Amino acid sequence: GQNIDQPTEMTATEGAIVQINCTYQTSGFNGLFWYQQHAGEAPTFLSYNVLDGLEEKGRFSSFLSRSKGYSYLLLKELQMKDSASYLCAVSDSNYQLIWGAGTKLIIKP
């Protein structure tokens, strides 16, 4: 079966750095997405990785290792507004998005 695993909840301090991990087992791979979802709102796109390595975009970076079926989202200089759920999703062989359950990130002052 297809499976995406990510931690349920993480807590970090304002101004710090946090890494959210995602491991996956899917039938085929056509890229991995990270989305941010604030409570009661729809997800918004953060990043896309299809090749191994690190993609940096401002305070957010995303890493992929296809051989390990592993990705992480790195958030630097955390701000209170970063409190949200972070969803990992993999595009499978049919270009269907398989979603993880999401990681709820709590930022404390």
Add this chain to the structure above:
Amino acid sequence: GAVVSQHPSWVICKSGTSVKIECRSLDFQATTMFWYRQFPKQSLMLMATSNEGSKATYEQGVEKDKFLINHASLTLSTLTVTSAHPEDSSFYICSARVPSQGAPYEQYFGPGTRLTVT
């Protein structure tokens, strides 16, 4: 670009009635749209894939006669929840793919519709 809207943003209905949710692509043509459902503290669950001019493809376990999807034009897909029950109360979100924009097969999401069935 690539803006997706949904209407209504929230709706309360009585058990047994039907509710229609509209999903529109405002500045692009969407041949494929997706309908998701999300229960509190859970991830997105894909309900169906909606293709313009053809029948929707439903995920396993989703009743096609209960959740009617119509994708009659390149900018509009509708989801009708028929004979709604309290257990249908959820957050319904649509999305669209825009192959020419963003990451390959990136999905752009509408703001969601919160349905409460009393």
